[in-house]
Amino acid sequence: MSVLSAAYMHDEAAAFAHVEAMLWPEGPVCPHCGGVDKAYRLEGVRTKPSKKNPEGVERHGLWKCRECRKQFTVRKGTIFEESHIALHLWLQAIHLMVSSKKGISSHQLHRVLGITYKSAWFLSHRIRECMRSGDLAPMGGNGGAVEVDETFIGNDRSIKPKGEKKGRGYAHKHKMLTLVDRNTKRAKSIVVDDLKASTLVPILQANIDREATIYTDEAGQYRNLRRDFDGHDFVRHGQGEYGRGIVHTNTVEGFYSIFKRGMKGVYQHCGKQHLHRYAAEFDFRYNHRVANGVDDAERGQIALRSVVGKRLTYRRIDESETMQAL
Numbered sequence: 001m002s003v004l005s006a007a008y009m010h011d012e013a014a015a016f017a018h019v020e021a022m023l024w025p026e027g028p029v030c031p032h033c034g035g036v037d038k039a040y041r042l043e044g045v046r047t048k049p050s051k052k053n054p055e056g057v058e059r060h061g062l063w064k065c066r067e068c069r070k071q072f073t074v075r076k077g078t079i080f081e082e083s084h085i086a087l088h089l090w091l092q093a094i095h096l097m098v099s100s101k102k103g104i105s106s107h108q109l110h111r112v113l114g115i116t117y118k119s120a121w122f123l124s125h126r127i128r129e130c131m132r133s134g135d136l137a138p139m140g141g142n143g144g145a146v147e148v149d150e151t152f153i154g155n156d157r158s159i160k161p162k163g164e165k166k167g168r169g170y171a172h173k174h175k176m177l178t179l180v181d182r183n184t185k186r187a188k189s190i191v192v193d194d195l196k197a198s199t200l201v202p203i204l205q206a207n208i209d210r211e212a213t214i215y216t217d218e219a220g221q222y223r224n225l226r227r228d229f230d231g232h233d234f235v236r237h238g239q240g241e242y243g244r245g246i247v248h249t250n251t252v253e254g255f256y257s258i259f260k261r262g263m264k265g266v267y268q269h270c271g272k273q274h275l276h277r278y279a280a281e282f283d284f285r286y287n288h289r290v291a292n293g294v295d296d297a298e299r300g301q302i303a304l305r306s307v308v309g310k311r312l313t314y315r316r317i318d319e320s321e322t323m324q325a326l
Protein backbone atom coordinates (compact mmCIF):
# COMPACT_ATOMS: atom_id res chain seq x y z
CA MET A 1 0.00 0.00 0.00
CA SER A 2 1.28 3.45 -0.91
CA VAL A 3 1.99 5.84 1.94
CA LEU A 4 -0.01 8.42 0.00
CA SER A 5 -3.18 6.35 0.41
CA ALA A 6 -3.01 6.55 4.23
CA ALA A 7 -6.02 8.30 5.80
CA TYR A 8 -3.90 11.11 7.27
CA MET A 9 -2.86 12.16 3.78
CA HIS A 10 -6.49 12.91 2.84
CA ASP A 11 -8.59 13.34 5.95
CA GLU A 12 -8.02 16.41 8.12
CA ALA A 13 -9.11 14.78 11.40
CA ALA A 14 -6.83 11.80 10.72
CA ALA A 15 -3.99 14.18 9.86
CA PHE A 16 -4.35 15.89 13.25
CA ALA A 17 -4.47 12.54 15.03
CA HIS A 18 -1.30 11.45 13.20
CA VAL A 19 0.67 14.59 14.05
CA GLU A 20 -0.60 14.59 17.65
CA ALA A 21 0.50 10.98 18.14
CA MET A 22 3.91 11.87 16.75
CA LEU A 23 4.52 15.08 18.72
CA TRP A 24 2.63 14.30 21.92
CA PRO A 25 3.45 10.71 22.89
CA GLU A 26 2.63 11.56 26.54
CA GLY A 27 -0.67 13.29 25.73
CA PRO A 28 -1.44 16.85 24.59
CA VAL A 29 1.14 19.47 25.61
CA CYS A 30 -0.21 22.94 26.29
CA PRO A 31 2.00 25.46 24.46
CA HIS A 32 0.83 28.23 26.80
CA CYS A 33 1.69 26.80 30.22
CA GLY A 34 3.58 23.61 29.32
CA GLY A 35 1.04 21.34 31.03
CA VAL A 36 1.20 17.75 29.79
CA ASP A 37 -1.95 15.70 29.39
CA LYS A 38 -4.04 18.33 31.17
CA ALA A 39 -6.22 19.31 28.23
CA TYR A 40 -9.50 18.08 26.83
CA ARG A 41 -10.81 18.10 23.31
CA LEU A 42 -13.21 20.74 22.11
CA GLU A 43 -15.41 18.92 19.66
CA GLY A 44 -17.71 20.38 17.07
CA VAL A 45 -16.27 23.91 17.18
CA ARG A 46 -16.71 25.75 13.90
CA THR A 47 -15.17 28.91 12.50
CA LYS A 48 -17.29 32.02 12.05
CA PRO A 49 -19.66 31.85 9.09
CA SER A 50 -18.37 33.47 5.95
CA LYS A 51 -19.74 34.02 2.46
CA LYS A 52 -17.84 31.00 1.22
CA ASN A 53 -18.78 28.83 4.20
CA PRO A 54 -22.11 30.08 5.59
CA GLU A 55 -22.02 27.43 8.31
CA GLY A 56 -18.37 27.88 9.17
CA VAL A 57 -15.71 25.21 8.91
CA GLU A 58 -15.04 22.53 11.50
CA ARG A 59 -11.96 23.27 13.61
CA HIS A 60 -10.02 20.07 13.87
CA GLY A 61 -7.64 19.20 16.67
CA LEU A 62 -8.78 21.90 19.07
CA TRP A 63 -7.87 21.39 22.74
CA LYS A 64 -8.50 23.37 25.92
CA CYS A 65 -6.09 23.36 28.83
CA ARG A 66 -7.54 22.63 32.26
CA GLU A 67 -4.68 24.51 33.94
CA CYS A 68 -4.55 27.80 32.08
CA ARG A 69 -7.92 27.63 30.33
CA LYS A 70 -6.37 28.47 26.97
CA GLN A 71 -7.06 26.78 23.65
CA PHE A 72 -4.52 25.33 21.27
CA THR A 73 -3.91 22.85 18.48
CA VAL A 74 -0.86 20.76 17.68
CA ARG A 75 0.04 23.29 14.96
CA LYS A 76 1.03 25.85 17.60
CA GLY A 77 4.79 26.37 17.76
CA THR A 78 5.47 24.29 14.66
CA ILE A 79 6.07 25.05 10.99
CA PHE A 80 2.32 24.50 10.51
CA GLU A 81 1.41 27.52 12.60
CA GLU A 82 0.00 30.58 10.85
CA SER A 83 -0.60 28.57 7.73
CA HIS A 84 -3.97 28.21 6.09
CA ILE A 85 -2.95 25.09 4.27
CA ALA A 86 -4.74 21.99 5.51
CA LEU A 87 -2.60 19.72 7.66
CA HIS A 88 -3.14 16.68 5.40
CA LEU A 89 -1.68 18.67 2.49
CA TRP A 90 1.36 19.47 4.61
CA LEU A 91 1.79 15.75 5.23
CA GLN A 92 1.55 15.04 1.52
CA ALA A 93 4.14 17.74 0.82
CA ILE A 94 6.54 16.33 3.43
CA HIS A 95 6.17 12.88 1.93
CA LEU A 96 6.80 14.11 -1.60
CA MET A 97 9.88 16.06 -0.53
CA VAL A 98 11.49 13.32 1.53
CA SER A 99 10.82 10.59 -1.01
CA SER A 100 11.93 12.31 -4.25
CA LYS A 101 15.61 11.60 -4.59
CA LYS A 102 16.36 14.81 -6.44
CA GLY A 103 13.74 16.95 -4.72
CA ILE A 104 10.48 18.39 -5.97
CA SER A 105 9.97 21.90 -7.30
CA SER A 106 7.50 24.38 -5.83
CA HIS A 107 5.80 24.40 -9.23
CA GLN A 108 5.17 20.71 -9.00
CA LEU A 109 3.94 20.95 -5.40
CA HIS A 110 1.63 23.75 -6.50
CA ARG A 111 0.15 21.52 -9.20
CA VAL A 112 0.02 18.27 -7.24
CA LEU A 113 -1.42 19.76 -4.04
CA GLY A 114 -3.71 22.31 -5.69
CA ILE A 115 -2.35 25.22 -3.63
CA THR A 116 -0.98 28.51 -4.97
CA TYR A 117 2.60 28.64 -6.17
CA LYS A 118 3.43 31.14 -3.45
CA SER A 119 2.03 28.85 -0.77
CA ALA A 120 3.94 25.91 -2.24
CA TRP A 121 7.15 27.92 -2.20
CA PHE A 122 6.88 28.91 1.46
CA LEU A 123 5.68 25.50 2.49
CA SER A 124 8.65 23.80 0.84
CA HIS A 125 11.12 26.13 2.54
CA ARG A 126 9.55 25.45 5.91
CA ILE A 127 9.84 21.73 5.30
CA ARG A 128 13.49 22.24 4.38
CA GLU A 129 13.97 23.90 7.78
CA CYS A 130 12.76 20.65 9.36
CA MET A 131 15.39 18.77 7.42
CA ARG A 132 18.17 20.88 8.90
CA SER A 133 20.19 18.78 11.20
CA GLY A 134 20.75 19.82 14.77
CA ASP A 135 23.38 17.14 14.93
CA LEU A 136 26.41 18.70 16.57
CA ALA A 137 28.47 15.57 17.16
CA PRO A 138 31.76 15.87 15.28
CA MET A 139 32.36 13.61 12.32
CA GLY A 140 35.13 11.06 12.15
CA GLY A 141 35.12 10.16 15.85
CA ASN A 142 37.22 7.20 17.11
CA GLY A 143 39.78 7.68 14.37
CA GLY A 144 37.22 7.54 11.57
CA ALA A 145 37.59 8.80 8.02
CA VAL A 146 35.99 11.93 6.60
CA GLU A 147 35.97 12.96 2.95
CA VAL A 148 35.94 16.67 2.23
CA ASP A 149 35.26 18.35 -1.08
CA GLU A 150 33.75 21.52 -2.43
CA THR A 151 31.56 22.35 -5.37
CA PHE A 152 30.28 25.31 -7.35
CA ILE A 153 26.65 25.84 -8.08
CA GLY A 154 24.48 28.48 -9.77
CA ASN A 155 25.44 32.12 -9.96
CA ASP A 156 26.08 34.38 -7.03
CA ARG A 157 24.57 37.65 -8.22
CA SER A 158 26.35 39.55 -5.48
CA ILE A 159 29.66 38.98 -7.26
CA LYS A 160 30.24 41.02 -10.42
CA PRO A 161 32.15 39.11 -13.09
CA LYS A 162 35.41 40.82 -14.01
CA GLY A 163 37.45 41.05 -17.21
CA GLU A 164 36.80 39.93 -20.74
CA LYS A 165 35.65 36.38 -20.10
CA LYS A 166 32.59 37.29 -18.09
CA GLY A 167 30.78 34.34 -16.62
CA ARG A 168 33.66 31.93 -17.15
CA GLY A 169 35.41 30.29 -14.26
CA TYR A 170 34.06 29.80 -10.78
CA ALA A 171 34.50 33.08 -8.94
CA HIS A 172 30.91 34.18 -9.50
CA LYS A 173 29.34 30.87 -8.51
CA HIS A 174 27.99 29.79 -5.13
CA LYS A 175 30.44 27.67 -3.20
CA MET A 176 29.56 24.76 -1.02
CA LEU A 177 31.72 22.60 1.22
CA THR A 178 30.63 19.05 2.03
CA LEU A 179 31.96 16.58 4.57
CA VAL A 180 31.04 12.90 4.46
CA ASP A 181 31.76 10.60 7.39
CA ARG A 182 32.59 7.20 5.91
CA ASN A 183 31.57 5.27 9.03
CA THR A 184 28.19 6.87 9.71
CA LYS A 185 27.63 7.49 5.97
CA ARG A 186 26.31 10.95 6.77
CA ALA A 187 26.93 14.19 4.91
CA LYS A 188 27.05 17.78 6.06
CA SER A 189 27.05 20.65 3.58
CA ILE A 190 27.91 24.23 4.34
CA VAL A 191 27.55 27.23 2.01
CA VAL A 192 30.76 29.26 2.13
CA ASP A 193 31.78 32.68 0.82
CA ASP A 194 35.11 31.54 -0.57
CA LEU A 195 37.45 28.56 -0.63
CA LYS A 196 40.40 30.04 1.25
CA ALA A 197 42.06 27.94 3.91
CA SER A 198 41.19 30.65 6.44
CA THR A 199 37.51 30.04 5.66
CA LEU A 200 37.46 26.26 5.28
CA VAL A 201 39.86 25.03 7.98
CA PRO A 202 37.90 26.49 10.92
CA ILE A 203 34.76 24.78 9.56
CA LEU A 204 36.61 21.46 9.45
CA GLN A 205 37.92 22.02 12.97
CA ALA A 206 34.42 22.72 14.26
CA ASN A 207 32.85 19.69 12.58
CA ILE A 208 35.49 16.96 12.54
CA ASP A 209 37.14 15.09 15.39
CA ARG A 210 40.89 15.71 15.80
CA GLU A 211 41.59 12.00 15.64
CA ALA A 212 39.99 11.63 12.23
CA THR A 213 41.78 11.05 8.94
CA ILE A 214 40.70 13.45 6.22
CA TYR A 215 40.64 12.72 2.51
CA THR A 216 40.57 15.61 0.06
CA ASP A 217 41.83 16.47 -3.40
CA GLU A 218 45.17 18.19 -3.85
CA ALA A 219 43.78 21.73 -3.45
CA GLY A 220 46.17 24.08 -1.68
CA GLN A 221 43.77 25.10 1.07
CA TYR A 222 44.03 21.60 2.53
CA ARG A 223 47.83 21.54 2.54
CA ASN A 224 48.31 21.88 6.29
CA LEU A 225 45.50 19.74 7.62
CA ARG A 226 47.95 17.46 9.42
CA ARG A 227 48.43 20.26 11.93
CA ASP A 228 44.83 19.92 13.02
CA PHE A 229 43.99 16.27 12.44
CA ASP A 230 45.67 12.93 13.02
CA GLY A 231 45.69 12.05 9.36
CA HIS A 232 45.32 13.68 5.97
CA ASP A 233 45.84 12.29 2.50
CA PHE A 234 44.76 13.49 -0.89
CA VAL A 235 44.01 12.44 -4.43
CA ARG A 236 45.91 14.02 -7.29
CA HIS A 237 43.05 14.69 -9.65
CA GLY A 238 45.35 16.95 -11.66
CA GLN A 239 47.46 13.92 -12.52
CA GLY A 240 44.46 11.92 -13.60
CA GLU A 241 44.33 9.98 -10.36
CA TYR A 242 40.95 8.90 -8.99
CA GLY A 243 42.15 7.27 -5.83
CA ARG A 244 44.64 4.89 -4.27
CA GLY A 245 42.90 2.32 -2.14
CA ILE A 246 41.23 4.09 0.78
CA VAL A 247 42.60 7.43 -0.36
CA HIS A 248 39.74 8.81 -2.45
CA THR A 249 36.87 11.28 -2.41
CA ASN A 250 34.42 9.10 -4.33
CA THR A 251 31.78 9.14 -1.59
CA VAL A 252 31.50 12.90 -1.41
CA GLU A 253 31.61 13.10 -5.22
CA GLY A 254 28.69 10.66 -5.32
CA PHE A 255 26.78 12.98 -3.00
CA TYR A 256 27.50 15.90 -5.32
CA SER A 257 26.26 14.06 -8.37
CA ILE A 258 22.80 13.66 -6.78
CA PHE A 259 22.88 17.22 -5.48
CA LYS A 260 23.83 18.68 -8.86
CA ARG A 261 21.26 16.70 -10.82
CA GLY A 262 18.61 17.86 -8.36
CA MET A 263 19.69 21.49 -8.34
CA LYS A 264 19.93 21.66 -12.13
CA GLY A 265 16.79 19.78 -12.94
CA VAL A 266 14.43 20.85 -10.19
CA TYR A 267 15.75 23.99 -8.56
CA GLN A 268 17.00 25.97 -11.50
CA HIS A 269 17.62 29.33 -9.92
CA CYS A 270 18.52 29.39 -6.32
CA GLY A 271 19.47 32.55 -4.47
CA LYS A 272 22.38 32.37 -2.06
CA GLN A 273 20.10 33.22 0.87
CA HIS A 274 18.21 29.97 0.27
CA LEU A 275 21.03 27.66 -0.75
CA HIS A 276 21.74 26.46 2.80
CA ARG A 277 18.18 25.16 3.01
CA TYR A 278 18.48 23.22 -0.25
CA ALA A 279 21.81 21.87 1.00
CA ALA A 280 20.07 20.75 4.20
CA GLU A 281 17.39 19.03 2.13
CA PHE A 282 19.93 16.99 0.16
CA ASP A 283 21.95 16.21 3.31
CA PHE A 284 18.76 15.03 5.01
CA ARG A 285 17.74 12.64 2.24
CA TYR A 286 21.31 11.37 1.91
CA ASN A 287 21.67 10.79 5.65
CA HIS A 288 18.34 8.98 5.82
CA ARG A 289 18.64 7.03 2.59
CA VAL A 290 17.68 3.43 2.05
CA ALA A 291 21.34 2.37 2.19
CA ASN A 292 21.38 3.77 5.75
CA GLY A 293 18.35 1.64 6.59
CA VAL A 294 15.64 4.32 6.33
CA ASP A 295 12.62 3.91 4.06
CA ASP A 296 10.35 6.65 2.66
CA ALA A 297 7.73 6.41 5.41
CA GLU A 298 10.30 6.51 8.18
CA ARG A 299 12.08 9.43 6.54
CA GLY A 300 8.78 11.34 6.55
CA GLN A 301 8.32 10.61 10.26
CA ILE A 302 11.81 11.85 11.06
CA ALA A 303 11.09 15.13 9.25
CA LEU A 304 7.72 15.39 10.94
CA ARG A 305 9.25 15.03 14.40
CA SER A 306 11.34 18.12 13.82
CA VAL A 307 8.51 20.48 12.87
CA VAL A 308 8.59 21.86 16.40
CA GLY A 309 10.53 25.06 17.00
CA LYS A 310 11.24 25.49 13.30
CA ARG A 311 8.62 28.12 12.69
CA LEU A 312 9.75 30.20 9.83
CA THR A 313 7.76 33.30 9.15
CA TYR A 314 7.33 34.65 5.66
CA ARG A 315 9.46 37.59 6.71
CA ARG A 316 12.32 35.43 7.87
CA ILE A 317 12.40 33.41 4.70
CA ASP A 318 12.30 36.21 2.29
CA GLU A 319 12.59 39.81 3.32
CA SER A 320 13.00 41.64 0.05
CA GLU A 321 14.20 39.26 -2.59
CA THR A 322 12.01 38.11 -5.38
CA MET A 323 11.06 34.47 -5.41
CA GLN A 324 13.92 33.03 -7.35
CA ALA A 325 13.69 29.38 -6.60
CA LEU A 326 11.41 27.43 -8.86
Ligand SMILES: [Zn+2]
Nearest residue numbers: 030033065068
Ligand atom coordinates in the same frame (compact mmCIF):
# COMPACT_ATOMS: atom_id res chain seq x y z
ZN1 LIG B 1 -2.12 25.44 29.64
